[in-house]
Amino acid sequence: MEKTTAKKPTKIDKRKKIIDAYKNYVLEHGKSPASVFKFTKELKMKEADFYAFFSSFTAVKRAVWQKIFQVTLSTLESQEIYKQYSSREKLLAFFYTWIEELKHNRSYLLVLYGTHQLPSHTLPQELQGFRDDFKEYVKGVLAEGEENDEIAKRPYLSDKYDEGLWLQVLFVFRFWIKDHSDGFEKTDEAIEKSVNLAFDLMGKSALDTFVDFAKFLYQAR
Template sequence: MATIESIQDAYIDYVLTEGAQPKSVYIFAKQNEMTEAEFYQFFGSFEAVEQNIWAGFATKTLTEIKAQEVWAQYAAREKALSFFYGFFELIKSSRSFAIYTINKQPKGFSTPRVFEQLKDIFENFADEILKEGIETAELSDRKFFSKRYKDALWIQFVFVLNFWVHDNSAGFEKTDEAIEKGVNVTFDLFQRSPIDNLFEYGKFLAKNGGFKEKMGF
């Protein structure tokens, strides 16, 4: 009997062997001793299979990192780093499939359809840790901008993913370095800075008469 896992495994094997999707669900099902009905019980299309595989990478990563004893002690930055490192360690064993699906996506600024489920999972995770970071004052709660933090983190994730695709260093050590530098820079921007202090000072002056009255001008 077909299962989600057996269909995914068969699909990955097919596309990596043939270099393209099966011509039809009927052909794919027949080659894997299942009926079309069994396939459609789990997936509506081959695209849905790919989306589910990528979402599965994220879900498995979150399950593994949240099971660590130190997870509850991590700050938001450390939780983000843990996800990035865990995710890219996990997909090493599926690199050929990852590159296949990424390379066939249309170029552009919008999120490729194959990443839609993955993005939803990632953004829910990002929301969770960023809210924790703001509540503990690890991150700055900036009006209007705080809501965009998760977007910046997603952009960083996509950047690292593309970097990893083209990384030919041993053990993908350059990707690990890109994660460390990229996530840390991103979180540095989320933290309070002299600009925040200047902005707060400007608001204080505006509420309390500004420069002219205080300086006697």
């Protein structure tokens, strides 16, 4: 008589379950849940299980933003051609890939940000983690650009480039969330023009050349 081995119960990823359930709730109700107690009760989950992973619904939203960024970066880094790109091309690739990932979450994002938009004066708490992750990533892109002279090193200004590009992220998102063009082609155009402008401004300009020449003349006296 053959022995039958009992199947081990499938381990449930509670963190993912909470995130997916939160997104579904927002999509179905057009707003965040009223309370963690009611939310977990509907999930047939203990309230303590929620707080084992998240301190609030804001923390859940933060996790969604960071996951979108992580998937975007993983997609880029899995492509051999990406490693050969210039800094300008890497940032363009980032934005195009990020938008593709945002599309998978558009309905969810429209509920939360489609009507009221992101405030221009304060950064919502749920974006803070994404902001930190992006700035860490883009600092590497900028460092490569400075090494190959694609980006000019400027006292005081160079240290602010990452913050300037973060503002560009917010600009692109705001543009995309209200873009109704076919295939979001207007967003693609906005990305191309804004990234090219950013790198033209960060690159060596005629003013930099003039300053270098003036320094040369002064030192050659």
